[in-house]
Amino acid sequence: MMQLDDLDRSILRLLKKDARLTISEIAEKLNRPESTIHFRIKKLLEKGAIDHYTILLGEALQPKKVALVVLQAETPIIEDFLERYVNHIMRTLAMLSNVLFVAKSGKDTVMALIGGENEESLEAFIDENIKTLPTLKGVHVYFIDDIKKGEELIGFLVDV
Amino acid sequence: MMQLDDLDRSILRLLKKDARLTISEIAEKLNRPESTIHFRIKKLLEKGAIDHYTILLGEALQPKKVALVVLQAETPIIEDFLERYVNHIMRTLAMLSNVLFVAKSGKDTVMALIGGENEESLEAFIDENIKTLPTLKGVHVYFIDDIKKGEELIGFLVDV
DNA sequence: TATGAAAGACATCATGT
DNA sequence: ACATGATGTCTTTCATA
Numbered sequence: 458m459m460q461l462d463d464l465d466r467s468i469l470r471l472l473k474k475d476a477r478l479t480i481s482e483i484a485e486k487l488n489r490p491e492s493t494i495h496f497r498i499k500k501l502l503e504k505g506a507i508d509h510y511t512i513l514l515g516e517a518l519q520p521k522k523v524a525l526v527v528l529q530a531e532t533p534i535i536e537d538f539l540e541r542y543v544n545h546i547m548r549t550l551a552m553l554s555n556v557l558f559v560a561k562s563g564k565d566t567v568m569a570l571i572g573g574e575n576e577e578s579l580e581a582f583i584d585e586n587i588k589t590l591p592t593l594k595g596v597h598v599y600f601i602d603d604i605k606k607g608e609e610l611i612g613f614l615v616d617v
Numbered sequence: 618m619m620q621l622d623d624l625d626r627s628i629l630r631l632l633k634k635d636a637r638l639t640i641s642e643i644a645e646k647l648n649r650p651e652s653t654i655h656f657r658i659k660k661l662l663e664k665g666a667i668d669h670y671t672i673l674l675g676e677a678l679q680p681k682k683v684a685l686v687v688l689q690a691e692t693p694i695i696e697d698f699l700e701r702y703v704n705h706i707m708r709t710l711a712m713l714s715n716v717l718f719v720a721k722s723g724k725d726t727v728m729a730l731i732g733g734e735n736e737e738s739l740e741a742f743i744d745e746n747i748k749t750l751p752t753l754k755g756v757h758v759y760f761i762d763d764i765k766k767g768e769e770l771i772g773f774l775v776d777v
Numbered sequence: 778t779a780t781g782a783a784a785g786a787c788a789t790c791a792t793g794t
Numbered sequence: 795a796c797a798t799g800a801t802g803t804c805t806t807t808c809a810t811a
Contacts, residue, residue, distance in 0.1 A: 459677040459678065461678075461777075466777055468677055469674065469777040470777055472671070472672045473672055473674075473777065474669075474671070475669060475670060475672055476636060476670035476671050476672050477670045477677070485755055488722065498745070504677065504688075505675035505676065505677050505678060506674065507637060507672050507674065507675060508672075508673040508675040508676070508715055508769075509632055509634075509636075509637075509671065509672070509683050510636035510637045510671075510672050510673075511632070511634070511635075511636050511670075511672070511673055512629070512632045512636050512667050512669070512670050512671070513667070513668040513669060513670075513671055514629065514633075514667065514668060514765060515664075515665035515666055515667060515668040515671055516618040516665065517665045517666055518619065518621075518689055525685075525722070525728060526686075527757075527759065528669075534640075547765040547766075548736075548765070549761070549768070550765075550766070551765045551766040556655055556766065557766070557767055558676050558760045558764075558766055558767035558770060559764070559765040559766040559767065560762075560763060560764040560765060560767075561690075561761075561763040561764075562621055562685070562760055563759075563760070563762065563763055566759060566760060568685060568761070570767070583636050585671055596712070599687065599722035599723075599726060600722055600723070601720045601721075601728070602720075602721050602723065603623065603720060603721040604719070604720040604721075605707040605710075605711045605719040605720060605721070606707075606710075606711040606716065606718055606719040607716070607717055607718035607719065607720075607730070607774050608642060608718040608748075609668075609725060610667050610718060610770060610773065610774060613769075613770065613773050614645075614767050614770060615619075617626055617629040617630055617633065
């Protein structure tokens with residue numbers, strides 16, 4: 458689909474670690490002329506290999522505890538209701554600033570990543586705002602205790 | 618914990634959308650002098666409100682289909698084995714480049730976000746690399762069909 | 778902490794190898 | 795793909811309030 462060579466990949470890896478590196482710094486690290494780095498980055502942007510530049514918010518602004526909640530809606534008598542109900546749940550959750558991520562799986566399952574100060578406040582939030590939703594077949598809560606890969610995802614998703 | 622005022626938040630929101638905005642562009646958007654914006658960003662970095670700058674990889678480099686896999690290990694006779702076995706599973710998964718995210722929940726549950734070309738290849742990967750793991754009590758696979766909030770997470774997590 | 782002005786660093790582009 | 799230089803823009807610093 459898109460052919461990247463080693464130089465492209467090296468540039469992308471450096472920018473992922475620190476997107477404020479100047480072109481001259483990248484050029485020096487990779488032992489290439491600045492003009493080449495400049496040209497490559499321009500192409501990577503044009504081809505859409507780089508979607509955009511962004512910042513990661515620090516731990517000071519992140520929730521201390523995060524849980525993944527998986528909820529399954531009861532299949533209603535009237536088929537059409539299910540989709541509308543599930544979409545309603547997703548919209549409602551997505552609006553909340555402590556809800557970091559919302560997605561659908563299949564027709565009846567919603568997954569949400571929820572942040573809070575600690576396990577207690579998270580549990581309270583889930584009890585009050587999720588388990589009270591009508592017509593749920595089941596709710597699973599997985600508190601995230603240790604992230605082995607992709608840890609930075611919290612700082613990326615958190616609202617400001 | 619960390620007190621941000623409206624100007625700080627406005628700057629952070631702008632940078633989240635596009636971290637390549639120059640200080641002068643931000644200054645213009647927010648009707649403040651460049652030196653003030655410069656000063657604020659410097660403070661935001663010092664205080665750790667901004668962890669670092671990064672890039673999001675585009676759709677061209679992203680897996681087309683993503684699934685969340687939740688796996689629970691069987692509780693062994695010898696207590697100490699569980700932690701070591703779960704850690705082993707996490708380390709093994711984290712090494713794979715199509716595994717975007719790995720985390721632990723409680724003592725016996727591992728969650729992984731896995732990317733693939735399509736649902737079939739994803740299913741094949743899970744069958745071959747996850748369901749074959751010994752001593753599993755259960756494996757749940759949730760294919761992610763529609764992301765309502767936090768969609769950009771894929772481009773953020775994908776390896777290059 | 779906020780601002781204005783000035784100096785230095787940088788990206789960008791054109792041209793040529 | 796690489797080199798070089800010219801140009802304008804941006805960052806950074808510092809003095810001041």
